[in-house]
Amino acid sequence: MIIERRIYRDNLDYPESELTEMLIGLAFQMYNRLGYGYQEKYYHRAYSELLNGAGLSYRREQMAIIQFGQKKIGRYFIDFLVKNSVVVEFKVANDFYLQHAKQVLGYLKAIGCKVGLLVLITKSGIKVKRIVNTKSAQSAK
Numbered sequence: 427m428i429i430e431r432r433i434y435r436d437n438l439d440y441p442e443s444e445l446t447e448m449l450i451g452l453a454f455q456m457y458n459r460l461g462y463g464y465q466e467k468y469y470h471r472a473y474s475e476l477l478n479g480a481g482l483s484y485r486r487e488q489m490a491i492i493q494f495g496q497k498k499i500g501r502y503f504i505d506f507l508v509k510n511s512v513v514v515e516f517k518v519a520n521d522f523y524l525q526h527a528k529q530v531l532g533y534l535k536a537i538g539c540k541v542g543l544l545v546l547i548t549k550s551g552i553k554v555k556r557i558v559n560t561k562s563a564q565s566a567k
Contacts, residue, residue, distance in 0.1 A: 441540040441558065442512050449514055450554050452476045453545045457552045466518050469547060470505060473516070477508065484508040490536040504533050513542035513557075520548055527557055534559035 456472045470486065477484050488507040492500040506514035513533045517526055522544065530542040539559060546553040 445509060445512055446541060446543060446556060448480065448482075449508060449512060449543055450545075452480060453514075453543075453552050453554065457547065462547065462549045464518075466516055466547075469516055469518070473506065473514075477506070482508055483510075488537075490533055492532075492536050502529075502533055502536055504537070507537070507539075511539055511541075513537075513539055514545060515542060516545045516547060518547045522546055522553065522555060527555065530557040531559060535561065 452473065456469060456476055460469065460472055474484075474486060485507045486505070488504040490502040490504055491498055492502065504513055505516050508514060513530060515526070515530050515533070519526075526544055526546075530544050534540065534542050534557065541559070542557045544555045544557055546555075
């Protein structure tokens with residue numbers, strides 16, 4: 427049985443906290459049914475099935491454009507954008523790395539969202555970090 431661990435500092439109310447809790451629960455369901463040892467794309471497919479079953483709108487491999495002034499200087503492909511408000515990024519790895527968190531923060535800035543979930547799939551279970559974009563959605567655009 428996989429046990430979810432939640433750590434909240436100062437009882438901070440995260441943006442989209444109800445939705446992110448639901449999305450985290452779906453990630454645990456996915457892992458409990460599939461287990462460890464698959465490529466990331468198979469976890470994406472399973473998570474898509476769970477999102478569909480929950481009736482949540484989402485986009486997979488959502489492209490986000492990075493602009494500098496009027497010029498397009500790059501692009502990202504986001505694993506999941508749920509309800510146009512929460513980014514969900516999966517990684518099959520043993521531990522969280524700063525580059526993963528920076529990647530999710532870059533996604534949030536590029537599309538003007540406030541919160542993302544970094545879902546780590548490990549041999550011992552699912553680990554999740556919420557990444558919060560402290561810049562307002564208006565200033566990110």
